[in-house]
Amino acid sequence: MPAAPNRRAVAVILLVPLIVTISLWAFSWPAARIGPRDLPVGVAGAAPAADQLQEQFEQREGAFEVHRYADAGAAREAIEDRAVYGAVVVTGEGPHLLTASAAGPVVAQLLTEVAEGAAPAGTVMPVTDVVAAPGTDPRGAALGASILPLALAGVAAGAMVTMMKLRGTRAALTLAGAAGLVGVAATAVAHSWLGVLTGDWWTEAGVVGLTVLAIASAVGGLAALLGAKGIGVGALLMVLLGNSFSGVTSAPELLPEPVGAIGQWLPPGAGGSLLRSVAFFDGATAGGAALTLAVWATLGLAAVLIGGRRKPEAEGADQFTGQRREPALTS
Structure with missing residues (x-):
């Protein structure tokens, strides 16, 4: 068997596993390491309850970027402007979570879990989807x-x-x-x-x-x-x-x-x-x-x-090999 076909065969044998490995890394590694990293969230309401909520978010170092807002209206506006993905509003009846599933259903679910974990024991936290994903694609x-x-x-x-x-x-x-x-x-x-x-x-x-x-x-x-x-x-x-x-x-x-x-x-x-x-x-x-x-x-x-x-390739040149195809000799 000629040497050139042998080299091409070896190249295929080595390149295919390499491409698969790189593809698995590119697609699987980010999916396997999903988690909040400086995720913008809001906390609204009066101290000291709002301060306690902010501290609970900040305890997860590097996970959340907390923005403070005066009231629920300001927090809603920030969500609609995509400044934050969601916000916890402290009210007289307890904390209230505002989310935006249209910005990412995965983020909305994550914030719901985190906010419920930060709420006082036995408290049921109401959730309002400020900018909801369309009903035809609720999970995005x-x-x-x-x-x-x-x-x-x-x-x-x-x-x-x-x-x-x-x-x-x-x-x-x-x-x-x-x-x-x-x-x-x-x-x-x-x-x-x-x-x-x-x-x-x-x-x-x-x-x-x-x-x-x-x-x-x-x-x-x-x-x-x-x-x-x-x-x-x-x-x-x-x-x-x-x-x-x-x-x-x-x-x-x-x-x-x-x-x-x-x-x-x-x-x-x-x-x-x-x-x-x-x-x-x-x-x-x-x-x-x-x-x-x-x-x-x-x-x-x-x-x-x-x-x-640029000067076009010479007529008869093979674009993919770079080799010129010579015309057949005639008598």
């Missing part, structure tokens, strides 16, 4: 599951533009057009059919389209600069890391550090956070995520345009 499963298809759509768009040898402005316009149509189609499914999104329809479509464009342009830009291997690099970055580190199924503050922060710097995590903001919170705290997506999209499209100015 559909929203969490939507990020992977968007990441795959972006990778597919970037890869297809490369495989079809579209370059420069034509490639950039193709990526933008594909992303826009994905935004419309995905919103039609998630909002109009399934009812798991409840915000402004066109704003949601724009967020989905921008998310796909950021991913697609990054993949297309890497391929334009690095060749076909750029597709693999982009796919690993967006699907393996971006999707698993996004925190959409829980919350970025529940993931191990610095995974939560890294996930928000990548388009899948930023897109998930932005979609949650516009779908349930009237766009509160949407600026940072929108800027992240815009930067990725701008840099990716710039790379596509720069790559389009």
Whole structure:
């Protein structure tokens, strides 16, 4: 057997287990280490009862970031503005928990357990869901599951533009057009059919389209600069890391550090956070995520345009091996 096929066989044998190991690490490790890490919560009411509640939260060092509010109205406003995930309000009848399942059902459940544990023995703590998740998706499963298809759509768009040898402005316009149509189609499914999104329809479509464009342009830009291997690099970055580190199924503050922060710097995590903001919170705290997506999209499209100015490969060259295919000799 020739040496080259032997080397390729060995490479496959070694690479497949390595890819599986890295994938299990990327997806399983954050899920196995979920817990609060500087999770923003609120405490409202008069001292000393409110002070005691704050101390109980702060006893779990590094778990919670406590914000104090004068009354229930201020705490509700903070939840609606996404400044905190929930708040415990001290009233004359005892503590009252305010949550926002739309911000993350896992976080709402966690806060309920912690607040009930901090309440005096024998006290039943009432819970009010200030910003509730839609009844069609009370556990946020559909929203969490939507990020992977968007990441795959972006990778597919970037890869297809490369495989079809579209370059420069034509490639950039193709990526933008594909992303826009994905935004419309995905919103039609998630909002109009399934009812798991409840915000402004066109704003949601724009967020989905921008998310796909950021991913697609990054993949297309890497391929334009690095060749076909750029597709693999982009796919690993967006699907393996971006999707698993996004925190959409829980919350970025529940993931191990610095995974939560890294996930928000990548388009899948930023897109998930932005979609949650516009779908349930009237766009509160949407600026940072929108800027992240815009930067990725701008840099990716710039790379596509720069790559389009490079000299095309010689006619007959194999794009994936870099070897020139010589024409057959004729007599």
